Amino acid sequence: MSMSTNTSRAVQFVKSFGGPEALDLREVPVPDVGPGQIRVRVIAAGLNPMDWFMTSDADTAARFGLSLPCGFGNDYAGVVDEVGDGVGEFNVGDRVFGGAFSRSVADYVVVDAPGHIGKGGDAHRTPDGLDDRIAGALAIAGCTAAAALAIVNPGPSDTLLIGGAGGGVGVFAVQLARLAGARVIGTGSAVSADALRALGAEPVTYGESLADRLRELAPDGITAAMDLHGTDTIAVARELGVPDARMATIAAAVDGVTPANGANAAPGAIEKIARLAAEGRLRVPIAATFPVNEVRAAVELQAGRHVHGKVVIDL
Numbered sequence: 001m002s003m004s005t006n007t008s009r010a011v012q013f014v015k016s017f018g019g020p021e022a023l024d025l026r027e028v029p030v031p032d033v034g035p036g037q038i039r040v041r042v043i044a045a046g047l048n049p050m051d052w053f054m055t056s057d058a059d060t061a062a063r064f065g066l067s068l069p070c071g072f073g074n075d076y077a078g079v080v081d082e083v084g085d086g087v088g089e090f091n092v093g094d095r096v097f098g099g100a101f102s103r104s105v106a107d108y109v110v111v112d113a114p115g116h117i118g119k120g121g122d123a124h125r126t127p128d129g130l131d132d133r134i135a136g137a138l139a140i141a142g143c144t145a146a147a148a149l150a151i152v153n154p155g156p157s158d159t160l161l162i163g164g165a166g167g168g169v170g171v172f173a174v175q176l177a178r179l180a181g182a183r184v185i186g187t188g189s190a191v192s193a194d195a196l197r198a199l200g201a202e203p204v205t206y207g208e209s210l211a212d213r214l215r216e217l218a219p220d221g222i223t224a225a226m227d228l229h230g231t232d233t234i235a236v237a238r239e240l241g242v243p244d245a246r247m248a249t250i251a252a253a254v255d256g257v258t259p260a261n262g263a264n265a266a267p268g269a270i271e272k273i274a275r276l277a278a279e280g281r282l283r284v285p286i287a288a289t290f291p292v293n294e295v296r297a298a299v300e301l302q303a304g305r306h307v308h309g310k311v312v313i314d315l
Contacts, residue, residue: 025292047310099122109121137310183202211239225247
């Protein structure tokens with residue numbers, strides 16, 4: 001689509017919430033910057049399950065405070081394009097990444113500086129040597145993994161079980177736990193085994209008789225667990241004697257187990273992850289990239305839950 005200088009592209013739900021078919025690429029005014037805010041020209045926007053879960057229907061969207069017309073996506077990376085009054089920490093031209101709540105798949109996002117990953121959005125400096133596509137895939141999954149790890153607090157004496165280890169959050173959780181010195185056993189499908197090994201986890205297939213397979217793999221026992229998919233891993237970990245205090249969930253609630261929320265990640269957690277990625281000590285596999293006009297295909301691929309690594313939209 002051809003644009004004048006005061007319009008830009010944004011992916012939006014216009015008539016209704018729903019699946020990928022409800023998404024449209026629209027021409028919209030370039031957003032204005034208020035005091036304490038920055039405008040970022042987005043270069044890459046990573047997708048997460050949360051993006052399409054929140055916007056799958058009107059009731060769910062309302063629970064997250066979203067209404068039509070509504071943007072799409074949360075993670076972004078790009079370059080500061082304008083700086084609002086009272087912002088001292090960023091300048092035009094700075095490379096930044098962060099979260100922009102349900103509006104990141106767009107040419108421009110306006111976020112609070114430095115901000116918080118919730119509604120107002122946030123921005124962090126992109127370290128030198130870190131590719132925008134990788135920076136644009138860090139915020140939600142990285143913060144969620146950091147929050148879950150803070151609850152479980154794995155160390156060199158731990159054998160940590162991670163359920164759904166091959167997913168977007170799992171990629172970070174596995175590597176951060178390994179960097180903390182823990183042994184990591186990750187559940188996944190048979191086809192995900194090589195991807196899990198590449199991250200440093202010992203793969204085990206989920207499903208029936210998982211407890212038996214784990215007893216064989218870890219005769220000295222499992223000491224901590226994270227369920228990144230539902231509640232099945234928690235049930236098995238309890239069966240193996242893991243105390244509730246050493247467990248976390250991200251996608252379901254279990255009485256007695258602390259749920260992890262990326263919004264509660266410790267200050268500095270996402271900057272640390274970005275530094276590790278820039279140094280090559282943490283690998284962020286990019287499974288596929290799509291131009292913004294193919295956003296529906298990108299969301300379909302991501303929502304299929306069989307992709308190993310991140311799906312990123314190029315703007």
